[in-house]
Amino acid sequence: MINIAILGFGTVGSGVAELIDRNIETIRRTVPSDIYVKYILDLRDFPGSRYQDRVVHDFDIILNDPDIRIICETMGGKEPARTFTEKALQRGISVCTSNKELVAAYGPALLRTARQNGCSYLFEASVGGGIPIIRPMNTSLTPEYITDIAGILNGTTNYIMTRMEHDGVSFEDALRQAQINGYAERNPEADVEGHDACRKIAILSSLMCGRTVRYEDIPCEGISRVTTDDFLYARELGMAIKLLGLSRRAEDGSTFYVRTAPFMVPASHPLHSVEDVFNAVFVHGNMVDNLMFYGRGAGKAPTASAVVSDILEEARTLGRNIPVNWSDEVMTLSDPAQESFRRFVRMKDADMSEIPAIFGQVRYVSPEGRPEGETAFITEMMTESQFDSAISRTSSVVSTMRLLG
Ligand code: HSE
Numbered sequence: 525m526i527n528i529a530i531l532g533f534g535t536v537g538s539g540v541a542e543l544i545d546r547n548i549e550t551i552r553r554t555v556p557s558d559i560y561v562k563y564i565l566d567l568r569d570f571p572g573s574r575y576q577d578r579v580v581h582d583f584d585i586i587l588n589d590p591d592i593r594i595i596c597e598t599m600g601g602k603e604p605a606r607t608f609t610e611k612a613l614q615r616g617i618s619v620c621t622s623n624k625e626l627v628a629a630y631g632p633a634l635l636r637t638a639r640q641n642g643c644s645y646l647f648e649a650s651v652g653g654g655i656p657i658i659r660p661m662n663t664s665l666t667p668e669y670i671t672d673i674a675g676i677l678n679g680t681t682n683y684i685m686t687r688m689e690h691d692g693v694s695f696e697d698a699l700r701q702a703q704i705n706g707y708a709e710r711n712p713e714a715d716v717e718g719h720d721a722c723r724k725i726a727i728l729s730s731l732m733c734g735r736t737v738r739y740e741d742i743p744c745e746g747i748s749r750v751t752t753d754d755f756l757y758a759r760e761l762g763m764a765i766k767l768l769g770l771s772r773r774a775e776d777g778s779t780f781y782v783r784t785a786p787f788m789v790p791a792s793h794p795l796h797s798v799e800d801v802f803n804a805v806f807v808h809g810n811m812v813d814n815l816m817f818y819g820r821g822a823g824k825a826p827t828a829s830a831v832v833s834d835i836l837e838e839a840r841t842l843g844r845n846i847p848v849n850w851s852d853e854v855m856t857l858s859d860p861a862q863e864s865f866r867r868f869v870r871m872k873d874a875d876m877s878e879i880p881a882i883f884g885q886v887r888y889v890s891p892e893g894r895p896e897g898e899t900a901f902i903t904e905m906m907t908e909s910q911f912d913s914a915i916s917r918t919s920s921v922v923s924t925m926r927l928l929g
Contacts, residue, residue, distance in 0.1 A: 525557050525558050525560050526555070526557045526558070526559050526560070526593050526594065526839050526842070527560050527562040527589075527591040527592050527593060528559060528560070528561055528562065528592065528593065528594040528595065528596060528835060529561070529562060529563040529564070529565065529586040529592050529594075529595050529596070530561060530563070530564045530565070530595075530596045530598060531565045531583070531586075531595060531596065531597045531598065531599050531605070531608055532565070532566060532597065532598040532599030532600065532605075533564045533565075533566040533568070533570065533575070533579070533598075534598065534599075534600075535706050535824045535827075536598040536622045536649070536824065536827045536828055536831065537564070537566075537596070537598035537599075538575075538824070539824035539825055539827065539828030539831075540561075540596055540598060540828045540831050540832055540835075541561050541564070541575055542828070543825065543828045543829060543832050544559055544561060544832060544835075547832075551832075551836065554836055554840075555836050555839045555840055556839075556840070557839070559835060559836075559839060561575070561578060562578060562589070562591065562592065563578055563579075563580050563585065563586050563589070563592070564578050564579045564580070565579075565580055565581070565582075565583055565586060566579060566581070567581065583604070583608050583611075586612075587608075587611055587612065587615065587617075592617060593617060593618065593838075593839075593842055594617065594618045594619070594620070594835055594838050594839065595608075595609075595612045595617055595618070595619045595620075596619075596620055596621070596831055596834075596835060597609055597619055597620070597621040597622075597623055597626075598621070598622050598623070598831065599623065600622075600623050600625065601623070601625060601626075602625060602626055602629060602630075605621075605623055605626050606626055606629075606630055606634075609621070609626065609634055609645070610634065610637055613634060613637040613638045613641055613643055613645060614637060614641055615641070616641045616642055616643045617643060618638070618643040618644040618645070618646075618838040618842070619634075619638070619643075619644075619645050619646075620644075620645075620646040620647065620648070620649075620831055620834030620835055620838060621645075621646075621647050621649070621650060621831075621834075622647075622649035622650055622827055622830070622831050623647075623650060624647075624650040624651065624720065624723045624724055624727065625723060627647045627650045627723075627727055628650075628723035628724075628726045628727055628739050629739075631645075631647070631727065631730065631736075631850060632730075632736050632850050632851060632852035633852060635848050635850055636852070638845055639845050639847070642843060642844060642845055643838075643843075643845060644837075644838050644841065644844075644845055644846040645848070646658075646834035646837060646838060646846065646848075647727070647834070648830040648831070648833055648834050649827050649828075649830035649831045649834070650724070650727060651675075651677065651724045651727050651728060651805075652675070652677065652724070652803045652805055652817065652819065652821050652830075653679060653803060653819065653820050653821040653822045653823060653826045653827045653830065654819045654820045654821075654823075654825075654826025654827060654829045654830050655803055655804075655805065655817050655818065655819035655820075655821065655830075656817065656830070656833070657728070657805050657817045658727075658731065659833070659837075660817070661728065661731040661732070662731065662848055662849065665807070665809060665812070666849070667811070668809030668810065668811055668812055669809065669810040669811075670732050670773075670807060670808065670809050670810075671772065671773045671808050671809070671810060672770075672771070672772050672773070672806070672807070672808040673725070673728050673729070673732060673769075673770070673771040673772075673805060673806070673807050673808075674768055674769070674770050674771075674795060674805075674806045674928065675721075675724065675725060675728065675768065675769045675770075675803065675804065675805040675806065676766050676767065676768060676795055676798050676802070676803050676804050676805075676821070677720070677721040677724040677725060677767075677768075677769045677803055677805070677821065678715050678718075678720050678721040678724070678767055678803070678821065678822075679702075679707045679800075679801035679802070679803055679820070679821035679822030679823070680699075680702045680707045680708040680712065680715040680716075680720075680801075680822060681715055681716060681718075681721070681746070681747050681767045682766065682767065682798065682799065682800065682801065682802065682803065682821070683698065683701075683702045683705075683707055683800050683801045684698040684699055684702055684716075684747065685698075685747060685750065685765055685766070685767070686799045686800050687701065688750075688752060688755060689755045689758075689759075689764070689765070692752065695748075699712055699716070702801075705801070705823070706822075706823060706824055707801050707822040707823060715746075716746050716747060716748055717744070717746035717748065718744045718745055718746035718747070718767060718784045718785070719739075719744065719746075721744075721767055721768075721769045721784045722739050722742050722744040722769065722784040723739050724769055725739075725742065725769025725770070725771055725782060725784055726738065726739035726742060726782070728769070728771060728805070729771040729780060729782050729855075730850050730855070731848075731849065731850060732771060732780070733780065733855055734849045734850060734851060735850070735851055735853045735854065735855040736850070736851065736852050736853060736854050736855060737771075737780070737782060737855050737857065738854060738855075741782075741857050742782045742783060742784060742857070743783050743784070743785070743860045744783075744784045744785070745784065745785040745786065746767070746786075747767050747786050749923065750765060750786050750925075751923075753870075753894065753895055754870075754923070754925065756891050756893060756894060757868065757870070757889055757891055757894070757900050758788055759891070760889050760890075760891035761788065761790075761868075761889055761902070762790065762791045763788040763789055763790050763791065763796070763927075764788070764789050764791075764796045764797075765786055765787070765788055765789070765925070766786065766787055766789050766795060766796075766798070766928075767784070767785070767786050767787075768784070768785065768786075768787045768789075768795070768928065769782075769783075769784045770782065770783050770784075770785075770787075770928075772863075774858040779855065779856060779857060779858050780855070780857055780858060781857065781858045781860065781863045782857055783860065783863070785926060786925055786926075787925065787926050787927065787928045788868050788925055788926070788927045788928065789927075789928045789929075790927070790928065790929055792929075793806075793928060793929055794806060794814075794816045795816075795928070798818065801820055801821060801822050801823060802818065802819065802820060802821060803818075803819065803820070803821025803822075804816055804817060804818040804819075805817045860908060861907065861908045861909040861912075862907050862908070862909065863907065863908055864905045864906060864907050864908075865905065865906070865908075865911075865926040865927060866902055866903055866904060866905055866906075866926070866927040867902065867903045867906060867911055867924050867925070867926060867927065868889075868900065868901075868902050868924060868925045868926075868927060869883065869886075869900065869901055869902075869903065869915075869921060869923075869924045870898055870899075870900045870921070870922040870923050870924070871898065871899045871900070871918070871920040871921055871922060872895075872897055872898055872920055872922050873897050873920060874899045874918070874920040875918075875920070876899065878917075878918060879899070879901065882914045882917050882918055883901070883903050883906075883914055884903065884904055884906075885903075885904055886901035886902060886903050886904075887901055887902045888900070888901045889901060889902065898922065902927065911924075
């Protein structure tokens with residue numbers, strides 16, 4: 525019997541316990557011993573739950589029980605999750621987590637503690653919910669020279685934008701629905717303002733280069749300024765609007781451009797048709813060419829599935845460290861002002877003669893029903909600094925969005 529403890533019995537933590545119960549026969553075929561949830565740490569008691577007799581409120585009970593071999597941290601947030609994880613790893617107890625905030629902030633330090641103590645720290649569920657992407661990055665793709673990662677990494681915002689696009693509902697109604705379905709964080713700001721996606725692209729970029737890409741260094745925009753009118757133009761252009769995390773090697777290969785922002789995605793790109801709570805991670809490697817990993821990026825069962833995959837890997841490798849190529853050397857990113865994109869631009873009461881003078885050659889888009897007095901177009905490739913200097917020469921710009929590809 526391998527005894528485990530779950531820290532935090534919210535959506536994901538309770539999903540882990542339920543999955544282990546439901547799929548116990550399948551699990552028995554893949555690990556040498558039964559997995560048993562001996563403790564659940566939470567502030568609440570869960571009276572009437574089948575797990576109520578395993579609930580404890582003191583982490584030291586778990587830490588001091590020599591039977592516990594694996595801890596599953598599904599608390600979220602930095603503290604006390606960091607302290608509990610560090611203490612467990614120091615005792616040689618393997619930890620797995622869905623906590624992207626903790627992984628993005630302290631991943632390399634926790635990996636080092638695991639290495640030094642002959643145990644493992646795994647975080648499959650921290651990116652892409654149920655999609656296996658961390659393990660492939662850490663195993664199957666290690667021979668690849670990866671040049672690009674583009675990901676729809678936040679289920680809540682993808683769900684919100686899909687509802688806005690197809691059902692014409694307001695942002696607020698779509699967000700409420702996402703919360704009812706258990707996709708959104710309690711504080712939706714992390715989803716809506718792009719911080720959640722930013723942490724996830726920081727984790728993927730770190731695995732791509734083996735060093736630490738700090739999420740604080742990544743330019744980050746969310747979806748709060750995307751409007752239903754933007755979808756009108758996108759539809760006319762045959763594009764979808766997606767919140768993307770992008771990581772691209774600079775021309776000399778030495779470093780990366782990394783960014784989180786809403787993008788218009790052309791129909792020819794595989795990310796175009798990723799809708800609702802689904803996430804996808806598009807990866808380009810120099811030998812394998814294009815790959816896409818697709819699945820449910822949020823929600824109880826899919827995220828629990830990813831956590832349990834880590835529990836089972838740790839159960840199969842007890843007493844040794846599963847290596848993860850991620851050092852704490854900080855990666856200096858390319859200057860974001862030099863990154864180039866095509867741009868979608870909306871202008872109000874524009875002087876048509878100034879547009880080519882300021883933006884160069886453009887392609888106009890004029891859908892039926894667009895707001896009165898608006899002119900919209902797509903530019904050729906421009907660096908961020910060229911574009912910023914162009915828009916500083918006019919006061920008519922209503923909004924802009926980058927294009928993928
Ligand atoms: N709030 C996150 C999302 C949960 O919507 O993607 C999964 O990390």
